[in-house]
Amino acid sequence: MPGDLDLTKLIEAYQQAAWLDVRSQSENKAAHLINSANIPEDQLEQRVAELPHKKIPLVLIGSQKQIIQAETFLNSRKYQIATQINTDELSSSSWEELVNHNLAEIGASKYILWEANLFLQQHIECIESKLSGTPKVLDIGCGSGREAVYLAKRGWQVVAVDNQNEAIQRSNNLAQENNVSIEAIETDIIQGEYSVAEESFDLIIMFRFLHRPLFEKIQKWLKPGGTFLIETFSIEAAKFGKPKRKHLMVKPNEIKHYFKGMIVSDDFHRTLSDGRPLIGNIVKGAGS
Numbered sequence: 001m002p003g004d005l006d007l008t009k010l011i012e013a014y015q016q017a018a019w020l021d022v023r024s025q026s027e028n029k030a031a032h033l034i035n036s037a038n039i040p041e042d043q044l045e046q047r048v049a050e051l052p053h054k055k056i057p058l059v060l061i062g063s064q065k066q067i068i069q070a071e072t073f074l075n076s077r078k079y080q081i082a083t084q085i086n087t088d089e090l091s092s093s094s095w096e097e098l099v100n101h102n103l104a105e106i107g108a109s110k111y112i113l114w115e116a117n118l119f120l121q122q123h124i125e126c127i128e129s130k131l132s133g134t135p136k137v138l139d140i141g142c143g144s145g146r147e148a149v150y151l152a153k154r155g156w157q158v159v160a161v162d163n164q165n166e167a168i169q170r171s172n173n174l175a176q177e178n179n180v181s182i183e184a185i186e187t188d189i190i191q192g193e194y195s196v197a198e199e200s201f202d203l204i205i206m207f208r209f210l211h212r213p214l215f216e217k218i219q220k221w222l223k224p225g226g227t228f229l230i231e232t233f234s235i236e237a238a239k240f241g242k243p244k245r246k247h248l249m250v251k252p253n254e255i256k257h258y259f260k261g262m263i264v265s266d267d268f269h270r271t272l273s274d275g276r277p278l279i280g281n282i283v284k285g286a287g288s
Contacts, residue, residue, distance in 0.1 A: 007033070007103045010085070014059050017082045018052045018113045022062040022070040029108045031095040033085070036061055038109045041070040047177070048077065049144030049170050052113040055273055057082035064088055112178075116150035117207045119231040119268065119280045124154070127203060127227050135202040138221065140189060141209030145171025145182070152180035156203075159196075163188040189214065199223045206230045208278075210248050215258040222285050230255060231268070231280035240276050255281040262286070 019036035021028050028038040039047050041062065052058075057080040060067050067084050074081060090098075098104035115121070128135070134157050139148045142160035148171055152158045160171050160182055171184040187194040190211050198220045206214075210232045218228055233249045243249060256264035268280035 007098065007101075010059075010083070011103075014057070014082055017057045017059045019059045019061065019111075020051075020070075020113065021109060022060055022066050023087065025108065027087075029106075031099060031104050031106050032109045033061060033098070033104050034102070035111055036109055037111045037113045041066045041073070044070060044073045046170070046173060049146060049174060050112065050114045050177070051079065053273060054079050056080075060084040062087055114146055116147045117205075117231065118270070119207070119278075120147055120150070120205060120229060123229065123282060124151075127229075128154070130225070131202055136200065137203040137205065138196075138201045140204065140206045140214070142171050142184065143167055143208075145174045145184065147205060147207065148182045148184070149174045149178050149180055151203075152182050153178060158182040159201075160184045161187050161189055161194055163190070196221055199226075202226050204228045206232070208232055210250065212247075212258065219259065219262065219285070224285060226285050228259075228283040228285075229280075230283070231278050234269070234277040234279045237276040237278075240274070242276070250279050252279065255279075255283070259283050 019033060021032050021036045021038040022041040022044070023038070024040050025038065032038060037050070039050055054077070058074065059082050060070055061084070062070065064086050067086065071081060095104060099106060134155065136157040137151050137159070139151075139158065139160040142148050142162045144167060145160060148158045148160040152175060162168055162171070163186065165186050168184045168186045171182065175182045175184070185194065200221050200223070202223055203226060204218050204222060206229070208231070222228060233243055235246065235249045235251050237243065237249055238246065252267055263284040265282040269277065270280070271277050
């Protein structure tokens with residue numbers, strides 16, 4: 001291995017960590033370590049949604065200056081830094097040696113540290129198996145756009161709505177970084193600013209967002225046989241202090257009461273890493 005860098009041992013020691021290359025995109029494209037994602041240190045604040053959960057430690061890769069800048073931001077957001085790899089110590093021949101040992105690659109990194117909602121990942125293949133052509137999805141309360149981009153990468157036509165301009169910007173940035181196209185719309189769907197023709201979507205998703213008066217519209221917006229996928233906080237999450245308002249949480253078996261004439265799954269239960277419980281439901285329309 002080049003210099004004092006025994007990358008094989010580092011990879012073994014930090015298998016559970018996320019490897020983050022904070023160098024510029026041009027430096028990353030010239031060569032990067034395998035299984036590392038690239039977010040330049042000066043883009044971290046704008047692309048924070050692409051970082052893994054804070055409980056996952058990070059291995060930072062970059063020059064000493066770049067690492068210091070990245071650490072300042074990451075520490076302010078309470079991310080864990082496991083170790084760092086100072087690329088100032090790696091010459092061109094060092095990178096060539098790493099490439100020859102299959103420990104580095106040439107070209108921009110395509111590795112990502114973020115993932116879409118787990119409930120969506122668990123059920124999307126079953127939903128897709130019953131569709132043909134290019135399906136269309138509406139993401140209500142899209143947040144940073146992870147689900148929207150995830151579905152776009154799977155070939156969906158995506159409409160993502162949120163009432164926060166920052167969320168729309170992050171969704172568009174994430175789509176651009178992943179070379180996909182989404183239609184991200186800043187609109188207050190609760191106030192009725194968003195309207196669309198009936199039977200427009202094969203799938204509508206709503207995660208960690210809840211506004212019951214929308215359920216009637218959702219039924220109209222779904223195509224025959226379409227699916228509504230919802231996962232949000234259980235009323236039991238109140239004991240954790242967030243969310244605080246009970247109308248933002250659901251009770252067990254509540255969702256089925258809003259979708260008469262549709263097929264509503266039993267509640268799916270899971271718990272976030274911070275202990276807050278979620279309830280998910282799959283709602284399918286007639287013709288499914």
